[in-house]
Amino acid sequence: MTEMIKHKRVEFTELFYDLVFVFAISKTTALIHHLHNGILTWDSILAFLVTLLVLVNSWMIQTVFTNRYGKNSLVNMIVMFTKMALLLLLSNVITNDWQETYHYFCSVVGFLSLILFIQYLIEYRRKECDIENQKSIMGFLYLTGIRSVVAFIAAILPIQIGSILFTIGILGTFVMPIFNTRQDAAFKINLPHLIERISLLVIITFGEMVMGLANYFTPETFSMTSVLLFLLMVLLFLYYFGQFDHAIDEASNSRGLFLIYSHYPIFIGLIMITVSMSFLVNPEADHLFVTAFFFAGIGLFQAAILANGPYNKDYLRYSKGYYMIQIMIFIVGTAVGLFFKNEPVLVILGATLMVFLMELHFAQFYTRQSIKHGKLDWYLI
Numbered sequence: 001m002t003e004m005i006k007h008k009r010v011e012f013t014e015l016f017y018d019l020v021f022v023f024a025i026s027k028t029t030a031l032i033h034h035l036h037n038g039i040l041t042w043d044s045i046l047a048f049l050v051t052l053l054v055l056v057n058s059w060m061i062q063t064v065f066t067n068r069y070g071k072n073s074l075v076n077m078i079v080m081f082t083k084m085a086l087l088l089l090l091s092n093v094i095t096n097d098w099q100e101t102y103h104y105f106c107s108v109v110g111f112l113s114l115i116l117f118i119q120y121l122i123e124y125r126r127k128e129c130d131i132e133n134q135k136s137i138m139g140f141l142y143l144t145g146i147r148s149v150v151a152f153i154a155a156i157l158p159i160q161i162g163s164i165l166f167t168i169g170i171l172g173t174f175v176m177p178i179f180n181t182r183q184d185a186a187f188k189i190n191l192p193h194l195i196e197r198i199s200l201l202v203i204i205t206f207g208e209m210v211m212g213l214a215n216y217f218t219p220e221t222f223s224m225t226s227v228l229l230f231l232l233m234v235l236l237f238l239y240y241f242g243q244f245d246h247a248i249d250e251a252s253n254s255r256g257l258f259l260i261y262s263h264y265p266i267f268i269g270l271i272m273i274t275v276s277m278s279f280l281v282n283p284e285a286d287h288l289f290v291t292a293f294f295f296a297g298i299g300l301f302q303a304a305i306l307a308n309g310p311y312n313k314d315y316l317r318y319s320k321g322y323y324m325i326q327i328m329i330f331i332v333g334t335a336v337g338l339f340f341k342n343e344p345v346l347v348i349l350g351a352t353l354m355v356f357l358m359e360l361h362f363a364q365f366y367t368r369q370s371i372k373h374g375k376l377d378w379y380l381i
Contacts, residue, residue, distance in 0.1 A: 008193040011072045014063075015200070017080045020087045021059060022204055027094040028052050029208050029271050035279065038286030040293070044096055049268070050167060051094055056201070056267055057174055058087075058112050060260055061144070063197045065116065067190050069123050079115060086112055102159045106166055110151035117144035132186040139180030147173045181255060189256040198263055199244055205267055209233050209274045216277075228348045229277055235355040236273070236301065240266070242362050243305045246377065249313045262307050265300040272297025280344040291341040295334040298351060302330055302358060315373045322365060329357045 031048040032040055062083070070076055090108040093101035123129060124137045150169030154162035181187040213233060216226035248259075276294035279285050306326055309318035333354025340346040370376040 008067065008190045010193065010196055010200070011066075011070075013072060013077050013080050014066060014197065017062075017084055018200055018204060020084045020091070021055070021201065022207060024055050024087055024091040024094070025205055025208055025271075026211070027091045028055060029274060031094065031096060032271070033275050033278070035282065035285055035290075038284055039289045047096060047098065048271075050170065052267060052271070053174060053264070054109055054170060055087075055090075056264060057170075058109075058116075059201060061116055061140070063194070064189070064256075064260075065119055065140070067193050067197070068188070079119060083112060083115060086115075098163070099159060102163065103155050106151045106155035106162065109166075110148045110155060113144045113148035113151060117141060117148055120144060136181075136184050136186035139176065139184065143173050143176045143180070146176075177257060178261075181257065187255060189254070191252065191254055191256055191259075192250045194256045194259065195244055195248065195250060198259065199241070202240060202263070202266065202270070205270045206233070206237060209270065209277075212274045212277055225281065225345055225348060228345075228352045232273075232348070232352045232355055235352065235359050236270070236298075239302075239355065239359045239362065240305060242359070242366060243308060243312075246366060247312045247316045248308060249311060252311060254311055258311065259308065262304045265304040269297040269300030269302075269304070272300065280347060287341040288338070291337055291347055294347070294351065295337050298355065299330060299334070302326065313375075315369050315375065316366065318365075322361075325361055326358060329354060329361065333357075 028048060028051050031051060032044050034044075036044075066076075086108055090105065090112070093104045093108070095101050098105075120137050120140045124134055124141065129137070147169060150165060150173075154166035154169070156162075157165065210233070213226075213229055215221060216223070216229060272293060276290055276297060279290035280294060282290070306318070306323060309323070312318070333350055336350045337347045337354075340350065367376065
């Protein structure tokens with residue numbers, strides 16, 4: 001039987017591999033960084049969502065493989081470096097002009113999926129791998145095999161037909177683990193490692209926000225807006241890591257699937273917030289659209305974090321009252337933001353205060369419950 005590595009630490013190779021996603025996420029964000037007649041087109045939003053889904057899902061499947069079977073061997077290192085090169089190529093064909101790059105994009109996705117298929121096949125063929133583990137691996141062989149075949153077929157078809165096939169293939173394989181692992185007793189995850197890995201990808205996404213904020217921190221542009229946007233970013237960071245660094249129960253027997261799937265709206269929400277920071281001060285923007293888009297990003301981010309409440313430590317599980325207060329803070333904050341949609345500074349101020357109240361409410365809950373159970377693990381000094 002292929003054994004799990006207990007208390008698995010994140011290897012330097014994994015951290016090095018993540019570097020390519022700094023560039024990939026930046027290129028993906030650029031898909032929705034330009035307004036057309038004051039709003040984003042449905043084509044650009046769809047291209048952004050599909051591209052982000054492909055990139056993050058590829059990262060997630062690789063991370064799950066490394067979590068379960070990965071060792072810092074020479075073969076695994078070569079595989080990671082090869083995938084980095086392919087991801088650089090993939091990132092450079094991410095563009096709104098899909099007529100030009102569509103076939104390259106599908107081909108590279110096909111090769112990325114094929115490499116994952118080979119990795120799982122090697123584990124499947126190991127002598128130590130018993131029947132239960134082989135059944136568990138088989139689900140991922142189907143996933144990566146189907147995705148690679150669909151991507152290669154889509155690459156040789158005309159874009160009008162191939163893009164539909166490609167999208168269906170991506171969405172179909174995206175949900176496959178939900179069904180494949182339902183009755184899979186051998187599917188086990190090293191949860192602390194998974195949480196740490198996903199949190200690192202979230203930090204990379206925050207890095208894109210930092211780069212966006214840099215435009216507000218020049219001698220010519222620095223203002224109250226700069227300070228408010230920086231505070232907003234810090235508060236979002238604290239809100240996320242309060243949940244996933246302190247509240248979540250790393251010792252649980254969770255398979256990590258909900259953790260994985262709930263992070264997609266977190267990534268989407270953070271990128272929506274990032275591009276909105278420039279949209280809000282764009283005089284040509286449709287104020288109603290960009291304000292709604294801005295708060296929708298915060299809402300996705302908040303909802304995904306709150307949804308992980310049932311997986312917290314016993315004494316940090318959220319009550320119905322907690323959820324109600326969090327939702328009310330968001331509803332009131334969004335209403336205020338939409339009311340002042342024509343005043344960007346007031347919109348940003350309202351959003352910052354809203355997230356501050358969300359974080360303050362969590363901090364009070366966390367501190368009260370931790371003191372009550374003698375578990376407080378942070379201090380002012």
